[in-house]
Every structure is written in C-alpha cells, then in structure tokens.
Amino acid sequence: MNEESSVPFTAFWTWLETLPLSEHIGFTWWFPFLESLHVLGVGLVVGSILMVDLRLLGRTALSVPASRMRRELVHWTWPAFALAVVTGTGLFMTRAGTYIANPAFQFKLLCLLLAGMNMAWFQFRTLRSVGAWDTAAVPPPAARVAGLASLALWIGVIFAGRWVGHII
Amino acid sequence: MIPAMKESVAAWLTESQAQELAVYLLGNVPGLPPIAQSFHILGIAVVMSSTVMINLRLLGLAVPSQNVSEMIGRLMPWTWWALLVNATTGLLFVVARPNRYFYNPVFSWKFLCLVPAVLLALVIYRMSKREPGYWEQSTRRLVSARVIASISLVLWVGVVLAGRWIAYSDYLYFLYE
Numbered sequence: 001m002n003e004e005s006s007v008p009f010t011a012f013w014t015w016l017e018t019l020p021l022s023e024h025i026g027f028t029w030w031f032p033f034l035e036s037l038h039v040l041g042v043g044l045v046v047g048s049i050l051m052v053d054l055r056l057l058g059r060t061a062l063s064v065p066a067s068r069m070r071r072e073l074v075h076w077t078w079p080a081f082a083l084a085v086v087t088g089t090g091l092f093m094t095r096a097g098t099y100i101a102n103p104a105f106q107f108k109l110l111c112l113l114l115a116g117m118n119m120a121w122f123q124f125r126t127l128r129s130v131g132a133w134d135t136a137a138v139p140p141p142a143a144r145v146a147g148l149a150s151l152a153l154w155i156g157v158i159f160a161g162r163w164v165g166h167i168i
Numbered sequence: 169m170i171p172a173m174k175e176s177v178a179a180w181l182t183e184s185q186a187q188e189l190a191v192y193l194l195g196n197v198p199g200l201p202p203i204a205q206s207f208h209i210l211g212i213a214v215v216m217s218s219t220v221m222i223n224l225r226l227l228g229l230a231v232p233s234q235n236v237s238e239m240i241g242r243l244m245p246w247t248w249w250a251l252l253v254n255a256t257t258g259l260l261f262v263v264a265r266p267n268r269y270f271y272n273p274v275f276s277w278k279f280l281c282l283v284p285a286v287l288l289a290l291v292i293y294r295m296s297k298r299e300p301g302y303w304e305q306s307t308r309r310l311v312s313a314r315v316i317a318s319i320s321l322v323l324w325v326g327v328v329l330a331g332r333w334i335a336y337s338d339y340l341y342f343l344y345e
C-alpha cells in the first residue's frame with residue numbers, strides 16, 4: 001500500500017523513518033521496550049485524569065475539594081504524559097509515514113488535541129471561579145462538561161491508540 | 169508440577185468448545201480484538217488510579233491531603249472491578265489460543281507478578297476494612313504498609329511491562345540464544 005503519498009510532508013516522514021535511531025528502534029528489542037513503557041505512561045495519565053474527571057462529575061471523592069484533587073494528581077499526570085510522549089515518539093519514528101496516514105492514529109491525535117484544549121479551557125476559565133464550588137459535591141455545569149469531555153476524549157485516545165496496530 | 173498442569177489445561181482448552189467460541193468471536197465480531205484490548209488497557213488505567221495510587225499515597229508520593237483509610241474504602245472496589253474486566257478481556261485471548269500463552273514464559277512472569285500484587289492489595293484492603301486507620305496506628309504498621317506498597321508498585325509495573333512483552337517473547341529468545 002502506498003499510503004504515504006496521501007499525506008503532506010512525505011519527505012520529512014521518510015527522513016524520520018530512515019534515521020539510524022528509528023531503524024535501531026524498529027529492528028531491535030527497543031520497540032517492545034518503548035511500547036511497554038508507553039502502556040505504563042498511558043495507564044498513569046488516564047488513571048490520574050480519570051480521578052479528577054469523576055470528581056468534577058460529582059461521582060466520587062465528594063469530600064475532597066475539586067481543586068485539590070486536580071492539583072495533587074496533576075503531579076503524576078505530567079511526568080507520566082512526558083513518558084508517554086517520549087516513548088510514543090520513539091515508536092512513531094519507526095514508521096512515521098504509515099502512522100500519519102493511519103486513520104486510527106489521526107483520530108488519536110485529534111482526541112489528544114481536543115483533550116488538551118479542554119484541559120486548558122478548564123484550567124484558565126472554569127477553574128477561576130473554583131472558590132465558589134470547590135467543596136460542592138456536584139460542581140457547576142461548566143466543570144461537569146469539562147470532566148465528561150475529558151473522560152470521553154481520553155477513552156477515545158486509548159481505543160484509537162490500541163486500534164493503530166490493527167490497521168497497519 | 170506446574171508445567172504439567174499448564175500442559176494439561178492448555179491441551180484441554182485447545183479441544184474445548186470455549187476455544188472454538190473465543191476464536192469465532194474474535195474472528196467474526198467486527199472490531200472485537202481491539203475493543204477487548206482497549207478495555208484491558210482502560211482496566212490498567214483504573215488499577216493505576218486505585219491500588220497503585222494508594223501505594224503511592226502510603227509512600228508519601230501522591231495525594232498527601234487524602235486520608236489513607238478513606239482512600240482504601242473508596243478506591244479498592246474500583247481495583248476489583250478493573251481486575252474483573254481485565255480477567256474477562258484477557259481470558260478471551262487466552263482461551264482462543266491457549267498454547268500461545270501457556271507456553272510463553274513472559275505470560276508466566278506476568279502472573280508471577282500479578283498474583284502476589286493482588287494478594288498484597290487484599291492484605292492492605294482487608295486490614296483497613298476490619299479496623300479503619302489500621303495502617304497508620306503505629307510506626308511499625310506504617311513501615312509494614314510502606315514495605316508492602318513498595319513491593320506492590322514494583323509488581324504492578326512488572327505486570328504492565330510483562331503484559332506488553334507477551335507478544336514479543338520471541339525477541340527475548342533471540343536475544344539470549
């Protein structure tokens with residue numbers, strides 16, 4: 001299949017794939033090694049976010065203030081996300097052109113982008129008024145929508161991510 | 169004894185109708201393999217946010233403001249449900265291809281990590297259920313809790329890494345042959 005021709009920057013993806021590092025990852029135990037660390041990173045990212053989302057939805061941990069739940073868990077979300085990005089980039093490099101053309105991979109990137117935008121909106125807009133609802137069992141609609149969207153998008157990331165390998 | 173048991177279970181499964189059914193489902197239900205695997209990873213995420221988070225809390229590495237007993241009571245049911253989901257989704261693949269798993273050393277390593285990890289989680293859960301605040305009532309208990317938490321964390325990481333390596337066990341063989 002010549003999928004690469006349908007995506008832009010073909011030359012760049014080809015360059016990336018033919019780097020010595022990419023070839024080393026692709027042809028040695030590095031690939032499964034990075035992949036297993038990727039699952040660990042994803043598990044921690046989604047796990048920590050899940051806890052915050054369910055609190056925002058007013059479903060669990062109602063005795064914990066929402067802002068504190070977010071603040072304490074984000075310490076684990078970011079390092080885990082960094083691990084997932086670094087290992088994910090390593091995996092991506094081995095067949096960059098094929099992954100970019102893979103609809104599951106594209107959907108995963110879209111979910112990640114939307115999840116990031118949702119998180120930024122929540123942090124810089126919705127969270128400003130947190131003083132008024134921090135200890136409320138059920139936060140206001142804006143916070144609940146953010147929690148629900150985040151939950152859906154991260155589940156989407158997991159499904160799309162697992163689907164990538166079934167399409168190639 | 170265990171290798172012989174594994175052999176007979178694998179042989180019995182291979183001949184069973186359950187194996188036929190699992191193969192049929194995986195081959196004929198559109199998207200079932202990636203859907204089941206995605207639920208499996210989602211289950212891992214829930215384990216990370218429940219029992220693993222409790223272990224990190226016991227070690228003073230996460231959610232310092234949350235109360236240990238309250239966390240255990242609130243989060244451990246999530247662990248048990250996640251383990252049930254992962255057992256179900258995992259079993260689908262094991263039943264479909266028993267020989268692929270039962271003769272795979274990485275699969276054995278995964279369970280050598282998983283079984284003690286679950287038992288340690290049970291210990292943390294049961295003691296706290298029986299006596300709220302159990303793990304924080306004395307320095308000795310807190311130290312034991314931290315030892316259990318450290319071992320559990322290593323085991324859970326082992327479960328996740330080995331789980332992903334099952335599909336690549338050939339690499340390990342080539343490496344050490």
